Amino acid sequence: MEFWFIFLTLCICFVLKLFLNLILDKKYNKREHKLKLPLPPGPFTFPIIGNFFWLRKSFLDLEPILRELHAKYGPVVSLHIGSQRAIFIKTHALxxxxxxxxxxxxxxxxxxLLIHRFxxxxxxFGxxxxxxxxxxxxxxxHPSRLKSYAHARKWVLQVLINKLKVESQSGNAVLVTNHIRYANFSLLVFMCFGKKLDEKEVREIEAIQTTILRNTSRFNVLVFLPWLGRIFFRKLWNELLEILRKQENLLIPLIKARNSKLEEDFADSYVDTLLDxxxxxxxxxxxxxxxxxxCSEFLIAGTDSTSTALQWILANLVKHQHIxxxxxxxxxxxxxxxxxINEEDLQKMPYLKAxxxxxxxxxxxxHFLLPHAVTEDTTLNGYLIPKNSTTVNVTVAEISRDPHTWEDPMEFRPERFLSSIVEGEExxxxxxKKEIKMMPFGAGRRIxxxxxxxxxxxxxxLxxxxxxxxxxxxDGDDIDLSEKIHLSVVMKNPLHALIYSRRR
Known part of the structure; x- marks a missing residue:
């Protein structure tokens, strides 16, 4: 019974999407005729199901599909994903x-998205x-504020080093990923709430934040026609509410403690700035x-991307011992x-920066920036980019590995950055700002x-x-540097198991 109920719900959604697409396509066609510009090209869109057949292999593994489309249609292509037209930009110039x-x-x-809320x-933009x-x-x-947290970085680093020492002394391989992520997360918790929490408290907050991050794609169905989602996907809706309730139960007491000035003996925090x-x-x-x-955004955004990048770097150092x-x-x-090692010492290490x-x-x-949207109808590369029901996506990984910009782009070669760091060349x-050759942090107003x-x-x-x-x-292991990208979840890293010894 439940299967047919869900099936009927999906059919209703598909029909409504069909009417929406027909209305929007008619509207877009009028704009095309008026501006004499086409929409970005893409594969044939099937009624109701959109570009389902292009995405049938794996919706989450979108990059190979986009490579085929860009090779056929050019640097700007479009796909129908959900109820929106998604436009993808490949080149650094565009x-x-x-x-x-x-x-x-x-x-x-x-x-x-419903789960992000605010x-x-x-x-x-506004x-x-x-x-x-x-x-x-x-x-x-601000640099002066970042400097004030030097003692917190030192504290978190010592926690990380101690954990690695204990495990490395056993002589067994160590799963490094969790230790790096925990250290980074602990630091962000301190910066957010101005208080050193014990490991149990940090782990509880980390667990609920990880749950939210990993389940975002599951809850996206509630964003499409939310009033239907709450009725027909009640179990999923209740699960979301329960996760958010647990998150509030963990974070609100920490926020209230700052609001009531119970934590005056600790450092200034992100919460302090928000309360005013x-x-x-x-x-x-x-x-x-x-x-x-x-606060949830501060913790997630500051932890996952940094930890993931650091783990990729360490994996490459294991792969390339000479580096x-x-x-x-x-x-x-x-x-x-x-x-x-003081933070001032880092400025004397150009190879580290490279x-x-x-x-x-x-x-x-x-591998993709968070989707952008245009504030008004505009053009790009001779195509119309309409304001409504259109997302603009940029393929970050493709740009940073463009063979026209980078020599041997798939090689890990820090020396390519040394001249710009040592000699101060831009x-x-x-x-x-002047030219995009890589954009791991995005670019422009949304950087x-x-x-x-x-x-x-x-x-x-590092x-x-x-x-x-x-x-x-x-011994006997090879470091896997292949990548599997997930659109809604930060990429998993390859740093599975390593052993290390104290450097002399």
Whole structure:
């Protein structure tokens, strides 16, 4: 009975989508005739089911499909995914034109996913977004504020080193992934709430955040016609509500503690900056649910991408021992035996920076930017980009591995960045202001505001991990550097099992 109920619901949704597509296509055709411009090309769209046959192999493994489409139709292609037309941009020149030259037009987002509710990444371009982003960049991510958290980075690093020491002394292979992610997450929890929580509390918050991240795609069905989803997918809807309830039960007490000034003896936190904000539309302060959503975004965005990138870099150091040896030599030349690596020391390590940049180029944590939306009808490469029911996506990995831009792009070669770092040449600008050659943090008005924080954490942890340990593969193991991308979940990394010994 339940099967037929779900089947009937899906049929209703498909029929409604058909009518929606017919209406939108008619509207788009009128615009095409008026502007004398076509929509971006793509495969034939079947009535009701859209581009289902193109996505039948694996909806999550979209990159091979896009390579075929770009080879056939050019650098801008479109697919019907759900009720929206998804436009994909492949080349760095068109990405620069859209995100930098026409940044204001391409600065918005598609309608919010239900699970995100209220956060900077998903919010449409407007005064509330500007207020929240400005607060984050000036109050939390300013260099002076980042410097004030040096003691917290030192504390978290020591926790990580101690855990690795204990496990490495057993002589067995160690699963490094969880330790790196926990250390990064602990640091972000401290920055968010201004308090050192014990491991049990951190693990509980980490578990619920991971659950939310990994189940986002499952809950997307509730975004399409939400009123139907709540009725016909009641079990899924209740599951979502239960997850959000658990999250609020964990985070709201920490927020209230800051609001009631019970934690005055601890560092300033992200929550402190949010509690003082007033929204521009009605002057009200943020609600508890909005505070929870913003804190959740801070923890997820600051943890997963940084941890994933760091693990890819370590995997490449294991694969390429000569690069690891060269990096260790540079570190030993800057910091003597037994000396602490200060953040000022990182500025004296150009090869360290080159290794981090090459890791971000070769293995960007996300292969697609979060979808953009245009604020008005516009054009790109001679095609109409309509305002409504259209998402604009940029293929980050394809751009950073373009053989026309990078020599031997699939090789892990940090030396390609050294001249720009040592000589101060603007060969590589990862913000993309002048030219986009790679964009692991995005570009334009929606560039990741925590770019500086992410680079600092990667350089700081990597320098200490390479100085204190020699990273090797377990006997008989080969490091798998192949990648499987998931659109809604941060890419899994290849750093499965390693052993390491104390570096002399």
């Amino acid at each position: 990405a620069h034109q859209a995100l930098i030259k026409n940044g204001a037009i391409f600065a918005s987002r598609p309608p919010l 956060d900077i990444n998903s919010m449409g 005064p509330v977004w500007r207020l929240l982003r400005r607060n984050l960049t000036t109050e939390m991510l 904000l007033k929204l521009p539309d009605d002057g009200r302060k943020l609600s508890e649910a909005e505070l929870v959503s913003l 690891q040896s060269k990096l260790a030599t540079e570190i030993d030349g800057v910091v003597g035996p037994g000396e602490e 290794v981090v940049l090459e890791g971000l180029r070769r293995h960007p944590p996300m 060969v590589i600008d990862i913000t993309g 990741c505001p925590a770019l500086g924080l992410a680079l600092l954490h990667m350089e700081y942890f 320098a200490n991990l390479v100085r204190d340990f020699e990273w090797k593969a377990r």
